Amino acid sequence: MSAQLRGVAAWLILCSTSLAAAAASPYTAEAMWGLARLGSPTLSPDGKLAVVPVTRYDLATNKGNTDLWMIPAAGGAARQLTSDPANDTSPVFSPDGATIAFLSKRGTDEETQIYTIAVNGGEAKRLTNIPVGVGAIKWFPDGRHLAFVANVWPELTKWEDQGKRMKERADAKTSAKTWERAPIAYWDHFLDDREPHLFSIALDGGEPVAITRGSGYWLSKQEYSASSYDISPDGTEVAFVADRDRTGIDSNDDIIVIPSCGCKPARNLNADSIADESGPVYSPDGKYLAYAQKRTPRFYADTQRLMLLDRASGTTRGLTEQWDRSAAGLVWARDSQSIYGVIDDAATSRIYRFTLAGGPPRAVTGAHSFSGLEFGGRTAIALRQSFSEPATLVRLDLATGAATQLSTFNDAALANLAMGKVESVTYKGARGDDIQMWVIYPPGFDPAKKYPVYMLLHGGPHNGIQDAVTYRWNAHVFANWGYIVTWHNFHGSSGFGQAFADSINPDRISMPYEDTIKAAAWLAAQPFVDADRMVAGGGSYGGFLAATLLGRPHPFKALIAHAAVYDNFTQIGADYGASKERFFNFWEKPEEFARYSPHTSAGHFVTPTLVIHGQLDQRVPVNQGIELFNTLQTRGVPSKLVYFPDENHWVLKPGNSLFWYQTVHDWLAKYAPVTAATR
Numbered sequence: 254m255s256a257q258l259r260g261v262a263a264w265l266i267l268c269s270t271s272l273a274a275a276a277a278s279p280y281t282a283e284a285m286w287g288l289a290r291l292g293s294p295t296l297s298p299d300g301k302l303a304v305v306p307v308t309r310y311d312l313a314t315n316k317g318n319t320d321l322w323m324i325p326a327a328g329g330a331a332r333q334l335t336s337d338p339a340n341d342t343s344p345v346f347s348p349d350g351a352t353i354a355f356l357s358k359r360g361t362d363e364e365t366q367i368y369t370i371a372v373n374g375g376e377a378k379r380l381t382n383i384p385v386g387v388g389a390i391k392w393f394p395d396g397r398h399l400a401f402v403a404n405v406w407p408e409l410t411k412w413e414d415q416g417k418r419m420k421e422r423a424d425a426k427t428s429a430k431t432w433e434r435a436p437i438a439y440w441d442h443f444l445d446d447r448e449p450h451l452f453s454i455a456l457d458g459g460e461p462v463a464i465t466r467g468s469g470y471w472l473s474k475q476e477y478s479a480s481s482y483d484i485s486p487d488g489t490e491v492a493f494v495a496d497r498d499r500t501g502i503d504s505n506d507d508i509i510v511i512p513s514c515g516c517k518p519a520r521n522l523n524a525d526s527i528a529d530e531s532g533p534v535y536s537p538d539g540k541y542l543a544y545a546q547k548r549t550p551r552f553y554a555d556t557q558r559l560m561l562l563d564r565a566s567g568t569t570r571g572l573t574e575q576w577d578r579s580a581a582g583l584v585w586a587r588d589s590q591s592i593y594g595v596i597d598d599a600a601t602s603r604i605y606r607f608t609l610a611g612g613p614p615r616a617v618t619g620a621h622s623f624s625g626l627e628f629g630g631r632t633a634i635a636l637r638q639s640f641s642e643p644a645t646l647v648r649l650d651l652a653t654g655a656a657t658q659l660s661t662f663n664d665a666a667l668a669n670l671a672m673g674k675v676e677s678v679t680y681k682g683a684r685g686d687d688i689q690m691w692v693i694y695p696p697g698f699d700p701a702k703k704y705p706v707y708m709l710l711h712g713g714p715h716n717g718i719q720d721a722v723t724y725r726w727n728a729h730v731f732a733n734w735g736y737i738v739t740w741h742n743f744h745g746s747s748g749f750g751q752a753f754a755d756s757i758n759p760d761r762i763s764m765p766y767e768d769t770i771k772a773a774a775w776l777a778a779q780p781f782v783d784a785d786r787m788v789a790g791g792g793s794y795g796g797f798l799a800a801t802l803l804g805r806p807h808p809f810k811a812l813i814a815h816a817a818v819y820d821n822f823t824q825i826g827a828d829y830g831a832s833k834e835r836f837f838n839f840w841e842k843p844e845e846f847a848r849y850s851p852h853t854s855a856g857h858f859v860t861p862t863l864v865i866h867g868q869l870d871q872r873v874p875v876n877q878g879i880e881l882f883n884t885l886q887t888r889g890v891p892s893k894l895v896y897f898p899d900e901n902h903w904v905l906k907p908g909n910s911l912f913w914y915q916t917v918h919d920w921l922a923k924y925a926p927v928t929a930a931t932r
Contacts, residue, residue, distance in 0.1 A: 277669055280727075284666070285727050286910065290644065291308075292306035293305075296634050302324070303634050303659065307321075312911070321335045328659060339360075345390060355390075359379070384416030400451060400452070400491070403450060406448075407448050410463075435500075435502050436501055440901060464491055465493065466515070482494065492508055492535070494509075507524070507526060526546065529546075532583055539564070542561075542564060543592055545580045554745075578597070580594050580607075582595030587628060591608045597719070600748055602622035603618050603623065606651070623638075640691070675691065678690050678775075682744065686753075693729065694737055696733060702781060704737045705921075706787040708773065709731075709739065726791075744764035759849075761794075766802070769802070773807070787808055789802060789812055796817025811921070811923070812863070817873065817878060823880075861892065861923075862893075
């Protein structure tokens with residue numbers, strides 16, 4: 254083809270792309286809230302039926318509702334299984350495939366309870382009436398019992414006494430809370446003196462049996478889920494994750510095993526371990542127990558090795574000792590000879606296969622991100638997503654990695670939404686290392702024009718940004734405003750190896766800052782970027798990075814700092830996660846600690862900054878945002894504070910989210926406007 258013909262072909266493709274974008278509806282925040290959100294699926298034991306929670310939001314009522322939908326794994330129309338006004342979540346198939354258990358708070362329920370419903374439909378039946386509520390349900394292999402977690406006062410053995418104490422505290426004339434041990438809060442709520450314990454209950458009802466209460470161990474007070482424990486295939490033993498620390502400031506999660514009757518002592522499998530273990534899963538033949546293990550104490554971004562316990566011999570070996578990724582989302586193959594995992598790998602969540610015989614892990618999937626892997630019969634299902642595809646139920650071919658779409662909840666809406674191209678690029682960052690960056694282009698992008706840039710700064714800092722939809726910072730919504738949107742995985746990001754994650758410890762800022770400046774330089778060098786119209790913003794660690802940029806040289810016309818750490822000294826004392834990751838204490842090296850704190854550079858603040866914070870944020874308490882805003886005001890820097898009295902570390906309510914997006918839009922438009930030439 255001649256150069257002239259190639260030019261004509263390229264022009265025709267560009268025109269058709271631009272026309273398609275012009276015909277589609279804008280990908281607005283309102284349109285985003287109109288998309289269905291799928292939760293983790295469950296698959297029938299014969300592999301024929303999948304059930305998935307589907308949440309839809311009503312902007313008029315400012316609420317969401319979750320129902321269960323059944324979808325044939327071979328393909329076919331979805332059927333709504335539940336339709337109660339209450340949220341129905343966490344479905345699990347019974348071993349015989351005839352019944353689905355799920356969690357809900359219906360009618361007069363004051364707390365969440367277990368409900369069951371027949372696969373062929375009908376009315377759901379409540380199984381439990383636990384005054385403190387239940388969570389994290391699993392079936393026992395006999396199909397006649399269910400396990401659950403309840404947050405209880407361990408000294409009260411009668412459920413009516415549990416309910417009585419709850420009422421007494423609710424009716425108390427004082428609002429005072431007291432603690433004698435940290436931590437006192439988690440994300441958006443205060444912790445009390447209850448302990449999360451495992452119980453079992455018969456399918457035909459009756460009194461629940463305590464499994465872990467009285468054992469001296471309990472599940473994490475901060476966070477637990479169904480992946481925090483597993484039941485052996487013969488139903489006689491339970492393995493669960495418990496924190497052996499009793500000080501509250503030196504956390505160390507271990508795998509504990511206990512008879513499921515709760516009638517014999519518990520045993521710690523990792524009494525000699527110095528770091529966390531997680532995610533226990535028994536092999537289908539009962540011979541093995543697999544779990545993930547870290548080696549660095551109190552460091553959440555340490556590599557998780559896949560460990561295998563031979564239950565007969567009591568010996569343990571690592572299957573991924575030489576592998577530079579973390580094992581997570583573990584699911585056994587039916588033959589008990591291999592394990593599959595959902596792995597954070599180079600800005601993508603991929604499914605890998607690990608064999609007991611050894612050898613390097615094998616990537617099953619490539620593009621897109623996957624989660625919620627489930628097996629049944631010879632069938633595997635999962636949720637697939639990308640920046641441009643919300644979570645979608647798919648059937649997986651584990652030999653080839655091919656995915657067949659099963660759910661269509663968002664197909665019609667997505668077909669009518671304008672979305673630009675998503676591209677992964679690499680540039681040289683700090684130390685000359687390769688840095689991966691996502692670039693999301695506006696719909697109808699024309700490389701002959703110049704566009705403003707909105708650079709997103711991800712949180713963590715050890716949480717790499719993957720090829721997946723995020724509803725709190727939706728790149729396509731920003732791109733539809735007319736911006737080139739970027740998200741770079743700076744030094745410290747997960748998914749790129751342990752050395753890359755460790756490279757920012759304890760100096761959490763120097764290399765991410767340099768990576769950000771070099772990302773801006775890479776963008777400025779592109780012919781389609783207007784270097785005089787660049788803005789940066791982020792939340793959590795991304796807000797901290799934005800606050801850091803405030804006090805250092807940078808090319809951005811404005812900044813956005815959401816849930817930002819402003820003063821490291823006050824944050825380290827307030828943060829519940831401080832005990833999880835303490836490289837040194839500020840009283841040991843105060844001058845070095847101060848170097849990493851944005852507030853020490855306040856004398857250089859000149860950039861207009863939008864500050865956003867929620868009152869319920871216990872991860873980065875609200876004083877951080879208020880202090881940053883007041884400092885900006887004192888400095889005479891154009892600034893704006895958005896305060897949400899009913900939001901936590903994130904903005905989760907539809908109405909608040911729409912206000913958030915509009916406020917961010919207006920801030921960008923004020924300091925880096927989209928001109929008529931690029932609309």
